[in-house]
Amino acid sequence: MNSPSHLLLTLIAGQRAGLIAAMLLAALSVISELLPWYLLWQAVQHPENLLELAAWLALALGVKYLLLAIAGWFSHRAAFRVLYDVRMAVARGLTRLPLSQLSTYASGSLRNIVINDVERLEGFIAHHTVDFTAALLSPLVAAAFLFWSDWQMALAALATVPLALLAQKIAMRGMAERVAEYNAATSKLNAAIVEYVRGIPVMKAFCQSSRAFRLLNDSLEQYRALITRFTHSAVPGWSLFTVLLNASIFILLPLGIWRVSHGGLTVAQLILILLLGSGLIQPLLRVTFMASLIREMLAGVARIAVFLQPAASNDDPTPADLRLQVSHVYFGYPGSPILNDLSFTLSPGGFYALVGPSGAGKSTLAWLMAGLLSPDKGEITLGGVAVDRLSDARRAQLLGMVSQEVFIFRGTLAENLRLGCPSASDEQIWQALGVAQAQAFVAALPQGLQTLVGERGVSLSGGERQRIAIARALLAQPTILILDEATAFADALTENAFYLALRKTWPAMTVVAIAHRLFAVQHAEAILLLDNGELVALGDHPALLRDSPLYRDLWHSQFRLQQWHIRDQQQEAAGARA
Numbered sequence: 001m002n003s004p005s006h007l008l009l010t011l012i013a014g015q016r017a018g019l020i021a022a023m024l025l026a027a028l029s030v031i032s033e034l035l036p037w038y039l040l041w042q043a044v045q046h047p048e049n050l051l052e053l054a055a056w057l058a059l060a061l062g063v064k065y066l067l068l069a070i071a072g073w074f075s076h077r078a079a080f081r082v083l084y085d086v087r088m089a090v091a092r093g094l095t096r097l098p099l100s101q102l103s104t105y106a107s108g109s110l111r112n113i114v115i116n117d118v119e120r121l122e123g124f125i126a127h128h129t130v131d132f133t134a135a136l137l138s139p140l141v142a143a144a145f146l147f148w149s150d151w152q153m154a155l156a157a158l159a160t161v162p163l164a165l166l167a168q169k170i171a172m173r174g175m176a177e178r179v180a181e182y183n184a185a186t187s188k189l190n191a192a193i194v195e196y197v198r199g200i201p202v203m204k205a206f207c208q209s210s211r212a213f214r215l216l217n218d219s220l221e222q223y224r225a226l227i228t229r230f231t232h233s234a235v236p237g238w239s240l241f242t243v244l245l246n247a248s249i250f251i252l253l254p255l256g257i258w259r260v261s262h263g264g265l266t267v268a269q270l271i272l273i274l275l276l277g278s279g280l281i282q283p284l285l286r287v288t289f290m291a292s293l294i295r296e297m298l299a300g301v302a303r304i305a306v307f308l309q310p311a312a313s314n315d316d317p318t319p320a321d322l323r324l325q326v327s328h329v330y331f332g333y334p335g336s337p338i339l340n341d342l343s344f345t346l347s348p349g350g351f352y353a354l355v356g357p358s359g360a361g362k363s364t365l366a367w368l369m370a371g372l373l374s375p376d377k378g379e380i381t382l383g384g385v386a387v388d389r390l391s392d393a394r395r396a397q398l399l400g401m402v403s404q405e406v407f408i409f410r411g412t413l414a415e416n417l418r419l420g421c422p423s424a425s426d427e428q429i430w431q432a433l434g435v436a437q438a439q440a441f442v443a444a445l446p447q448g449l450q451t452l453v454g455e456r457g458v459s460l461s462g463g464e465r466q467r468i469a470i471a472r473a474l475l476a477q478p479t480i481l482i483l484d485e486a487t488a489f490a491d492a493l494t495e496n497a498f499y500l501a502l503r504k505t506w507p508a509m510t511v512v513a514i515a516h517r518l519f520a521v522q523h524a525e526a527i528l529l530l531d532n533g534e535l536v537a538l539g540d541h542p543a544l545l546r547d548s549p550l551y552r553d554l555w556h557s558q559f560r561l562q563q564w565h566i567r568d569q570q571q572e573a574a575g576a577r578a
Ligand SMILES: Nc1ncnc2c1ncn2[C@@H]1O[C@H](COP(=O)(O)OP(=O)(O)OP(=O)(O)O)[C@@H](O)[C@H]1O
Pocket: 103, 333, 336, 338, 356, 357, 358, 359, 360, 361, 362, 363, 364, 365
């Protein structure tokens, strides 16, 4: 991977001309800074021309600030263009990155990368390029001027520089590690804050605000301890550095008075040398400060880099047929294997059910079959092409998935539904809603498809959200539709009506339904029974009832529950009659 500074150069390559213009103008403004000093010197020597000199001084200052303003305009324009490009690239990267990689980020640290790290780029390009040029150049130009007017006094003005640099070196010891530690602590704190804010409803429900606050408090406490430690270790060296930067007056003043008394300097020269020389190297303080900001910015660029990887060149092969083949698939998270040597084939147009105890690995297998995760070993192919190597567009067209967590975007219902197929007509939308058993409740909404949903919109119930998610997936008319507990909220009648409508409307669609309620999927052509990451049985309902003790147990326990439910209802009815 490229180094952060190399990547930074690539990011700003398109705006190079604007940035060079900005830095040249900043350099010119620094040179024009000298003019006021020269004019002041002239004013001391020729007080009779004060008015004329004042006019020149005003003009010189005006030119300086005008040059700086134009430089700022160029640098800001370049910064916002880079910012736009990087934000778009990061947004694309976020959708392209495999879920397994994305899930390693806490939402707070992702937010930190997408907002803060990208924002720092703006600070660097818009401000630091110009400031850095000015801060580096102005002591150089002033020193050159001093050498031109009196080289001995110029040397005296620079006498404290080696000492200041030594003190700075001491203050900056271990800075790279400290910056890395600081960034890690900031990310952790961000994650704790996001978790705290998102968890407020749950904490309120369990009256746990003080406990949860302690979690945030711990992060804040660690952050505070870190900053205190940094401050203690950096302050002595840093203080010495800033004092030495301003200490040249203690050499210049006695030396200057001595030279004036011996006729080596005029008073006017001394005043000018004191004015220029006493703050000569002070801009270096800004350089040091900016250097640490630049280090932080580069650390951010390194974090952004993951999202800026070019899309893997994908020849996007076309599947030869629509058979989904799972061959010796293994998958796990570090330290916890989840799926073990799974092999099976799904034929086109089949209705399959994936069942098994909670935690057996059903959802994980669904994500793998949808091409959203990649197996550690083995292969999942559609018509001979590995599903995790399909281009995003082709994968979305061939493999649809409704996961347990439904996300409804802020917008109208129609916009949310058209996510699956932007060109879908209203008629097609109503057809998909009909199959998903969502037609009635959408029609009953005051603004129908134009109802605002998501944040600050109508808040849909869990079941309604699931039905919208199903309709959204159906609109894309995928070849294979994977439903992960997608009908869990529905009652048995609605669930049954949905499956019937689905098979009738799109008979060629392969459907894989993950279900806890075996009643819902007992008519599937094949039921895959997963237990502890292994495929322990495969067959239709009667065959599994006959051959699989685990399936029998699951079925009978659910059947007994159903019986109790019916008996309760009968007893209630009898009680009501009595
Ligand atoms: N990011 C992760 N890191 C570690 N383990 C994980 C991760 N995600 C899931 N798991 C574990 O993988 C196992 C399988 O989870 P999965 O969601 O696939 O099961 P499931 O059969 O769908 O369960 P359920 O029926 O309850 O939805 C579980 O033990 C779960 O805790």
